[in-house]
Amino acid sequence: MARGGRVPGVVLALVLVGIVALAACRSGAVRPYATSTEGQGRPKVLLVVEENRPYGEIIGSDSAPYLNRLASTYGLATAFDAGYPARCPSLPAYLLLTSGSTHGICDDRDANRHRIGGPNIFAQVAASGRQWRGYAESMPGPCHRGDDDDYVARHAPAPYYVTAQDRCADWDVPMGTRTSGAFHTDVAHGRLPAFSFVTPDVCHDMHGGVRCFGDDVRNGDTWLRDRLPMVLDGPDYRRGNLTVVVTWDEGGEESNHIPTLVISPHTKHVRSAARFTHCSLLRTMEELLALRLLGCAATAPSMRSAFRLTA
Secondary structure: OOHHHOOOHHHHHHHHHHHHHHHHHHHOOOOOOOOOOOOOOOOEEEEEEEOOOOHHHOOOOOOOHHHHHHHHHOEEEOOOEOOOOOOOOHHHHHHHHHHOOOOOOOOOOOOOOOOEOOOOHHHHHHHOOOOEEEEEOOOOOOOOOOOEOOEOHHHOOHHHEHHHHHHHHHHEEEOOOOOOOHHHHHHHOOOOOOEEEEEOOOOOOOOOOOOOOOOHHHHHHHHHHHHHHHHHOOHHHHOOOEEEEEEEOOOOOOOOEOOEEEEEOOEOOEEEOOOOOHHHHHHHHHHHOOOOOOHHHHOOOOOOOOOOOOO
């Protein structure tokens, strides 16, 4: 201690920092985001899922100029079907995409009501020694299980899976804004994880909500236009090992024919009329990441050859 019993300034500062941190912890504040440390040379996949638009409402639509530009520049699956009953809501699509099964679910209950056991792509990636991230716009806190204003749990599937819970609080995170936050930081610094699941909020997922204004499709298209160029200009994509996929959970009440765009450094001006589904997309992502094929992915056709994707 300094002469006269005075506490040195640096010690006092550390004490104050500790008091502030303790208060934040007790208040339930979000803990600091754990930045991905994923290696640079291995394949990576970034999946963006939009909502409830059949193929014809996106491809050729004046409300989606950016998506149509991407579709003509990179890859478009023209006969893609969600692969589950058209009258079931959103949640089964997200489970099919990430585990190869709907688990018999045909409702939209949140992750407090549904606890899904068994394997899934999140747990697979973690078990392989790599990292995943769920980047969810407007999520109020990590691994949030219930709906909250513009965030709905059913569009961010990681919290539903029991076997993903050991990493969920660290790796299923609020996305942030266009210019700051977890997603921006990881993209800008070339630190995207092996698998990224990107969830727009209800005002940007093309389904809309009571708090949203304007053309829902155009809102989503603009949101993608404001974010994907950063990804395609970022270090991960420029290294040639990142594949970006934009798909929709489902189409309309009568048909689940949806657009799916595949963007990679090796995919240029490709249109495939092969019949692919969410099971095909899961298979393709697992193949790129050298993971075991789960559920329906084991028998679904792969998209790798059609879109010239290399592992």
